[in-house]
Amino acid sequence: MTTETKPPQAPANAEEQVSRERREFLKQCATAAPLLLGTIAAGESVAGAAQEQGYKPEEHYYGMGIDVKKCIGCGRCADACKTENNVPREPLYFRTWVERYTITTDGETVVTSPDGGIEGFPPSVSEKGILRTFFVPKLCNHCANPPCVQVCPVGATFITKDGVVLVDKDYCIGCRYCVQACPYGARFLNPVTRTAEKCTFCYHRVVQGKVPACVEVCPTGARVFGDVTARTSPLARFVRFNEIQVLKPQLNTGPKAYYANLDGEVR
């Protein structure tokens, strides 16, 4: 703040007072501006483009619903995910994949996921009678109580305010403790960046109001994305009208991938 060195003089008339007040105000602006701009600039690196367009993370809390009865195992979701997120195409790295369960009449359960289901599944051949058979899409569950975040030694994986578990690939040291800690096999080490990687709910799409790539391309609507807590959203309707299960509830990870019509044989 600039200090006045001259003693204040009584204004001759109102006009002079206004112009003097205006000068005072402009002086204050001049000193405050660098501070304000500096704060905005610092905030910019955190806020970024999406927030400039009005996206507020605090207003959302995302999850995904999956209707096992609707999944036809076409693998379009797994394929789209690799395209959208530039995941290496080798069958070792998947952010999402589809499994087929075949339960035979003598109680044996066979599970397959050839290349994550990307090219679909070969015809199921079983000499024994098939009791039940179905497809189950799998992905990161974006747990509310994520064990991967708990074990990361440096804070390179975290859960955002809108409920998405992300990885900071510029900070990750590649120790793979998070990969060990995930009970769902959702994480892997990207061989190119040598950092941990996993489904991000296509966060770069979600902040712009779009749905993840896998949800976009699912031809039967087996995948439903939205706000868990909203009164009206496709996901809200999904969890209202279906009996919901989650994977491995006994581990108390608080998964936010909600399965409808999930069979007890699914791990």
Add this chain to the structure above:
Amino acid sequence: MPGISEQLSSILQQVSGYIYPNEIELQWSLMIVVYPYITGLVAGAFILASLERVFNVKEVEPTYRLALLTALAFLLIAPLPLLLHLGHPERSYEIFMTPNTHSAMAMFGFIYAWYLTVVLLLEVWFDYRKDLVLWARREHGLRKWIHLILTLGATDISDEAVQFDQKAVRLITIIGIPSAFLLHGYVGFIFGSVKANPWWSSVLIPIVFLFSAMVSGIALVLLLYTLIGLARQSLDMACLDRLAFFLFYALILDLSLETLDFIHRLYEAEESIKILSTLISGRLFISLVVLQGLAGTVLPLIFLGLLSPAFGHRALVRLPEELRRTLYLASAVLIQIGIFSMRWNVVIGGQLFSKSLRGFTVYKMGLGGLEGLGTSLVLLAAPFFVLYVLVKLLPPWKETPAEEAPGSAAPAD
């Protein structure tokens, strides 16, 4: 990536049952087997050293300084397998700068730092300080300067100062014993706290790791003491017998704990019991039943139980010294193999089966490469080279007997 396809197709062919697609490749390799093995030796060697100081076990006094230097040599090498394993070792400082206090791995960095500085280095320093000053006084050249710098300028060796040194060593050792427990128990906790993995998730894993560390540490010191003692022709057989005695009981404790874990799992028979039984009887049979169990535990127990004064002042079977020595040595080597197998069975075994509990993958251990067999052998040999340097710099034995005898013309060490 060119090399991936043949390696990948051979792995895929050997996958049995169903595994999550991301589990095909193992994440924690041989490096993560070597690392707990090395830190285990540190904890074990230190606890042996502390036996002498805190519990006044006089017979093993000759091994005190050697055990300390051994612990230090191995602790210095311990971070190397971790750095070689990291995807970004150049970012490893982040563990100290922004540690996640909920992460066992992050907290371990500080436990390691604590143990290295406050326990080991400090204890070595206090124990050697008087000798460092004496050596610096009568040496010349580089050796003199190294020793002088190591004194940190604290050159007062009056009785008072030396007494303070001894009290300090005792205090540090007392602090050091729980610190050593914490050091390797924590490594066990890094595995034991992973609820996603039923092979690892167990309350007993930190305890089992700790006791197997003690076993391997004592065995290592026994091995080193025997070899060095033979080379210098100053082997104290009573010391060796007492070491064997401690090794025997440590092994009994370790075996009891592992058996307890085994029985508990088998009895409760939780969902994972099927896949784990298949794991033990299949891919892990040789490393678990043969190497860790029979060769690494049962056989040494027989040797040590019969030959050492385990059940009284006299051994059950009295053998001539050379034979006894050789069998002690053989036991120590078998124990090392057994404890290394134990680390392998935990780390690799825990990743061989799927978290879907429906299938297995294989571990393709490379011969070369940053995480391959060659690197592991170098890392396992490296501490001995470091120990050699330390022993040359800070000789752990007293002056030769000839010197202390009056009128002797033998030169100083």
Add this chain to the structure above:
Amino acid sequence: MPQQVKRLAVVFVVLIGALIGARHYLVPKTFGLLGHYRAAAVEANASKPMMYAGHEACAVCHPDIVKIHDDARHRTVACEVCHGAQAAHVDSPADHIPPAPRERAFCPLCHAYDPARPTGFPQIDPITHNPGHPCITCHNPHAPVPPHTPQECSACHGEIARTKTLSKHAILPCTTCHEVQELHKNNPLASTPTKPQTREFCGQCHSQDAKAPSEIVRVDMSTHGQRYVCWQCHYPHSPEVQ
């Protein structure tokens, strides 16, 4: 204080001071603002480029196709499922022409028969179904109405039909037990066929006094499986008792 302690204190103070000083340079500026992570990482994740444009984007330039598509059976199938990720096409249409899968191998990814697919989902056997012809010869992908309305139930319910053919109910047309409206053939979910609800229905042929051909198996309805409905033990499409 003994000399040793003084010297050691100096060493420790220097070490700890170095650690604290290092923090100032090494901890990233945005670390800890939102939680125990680099706040800038949220933006890094949010600012990746999109590869899929989303089906809303196609309507802007191709409203005619979208109108046909959204009224037909493939309305739940997004454009980019078949035409690939086309965010690049939206940005510069002339430089990136979307591919259109025209070969037979593509459609069976969804429509090949698989027992794990829901009953009633349109499935064909790719080997026997019009071999040699590309699917689009008969089916417009944007409005994939079959060229002929299926007359037989077996066109969509192949597995059930095949099971029934090998059973004692083989000669019974599906309509014996299921009332079907014509609407079901064009719009299956809008009008689902009925299923028998009572034991007496099966009793029309299978009770002791039923007016039916004599070779049909008869049971005494008052005692046989009294507390259950028939199909709890007998699968109607293959009712042989095992």
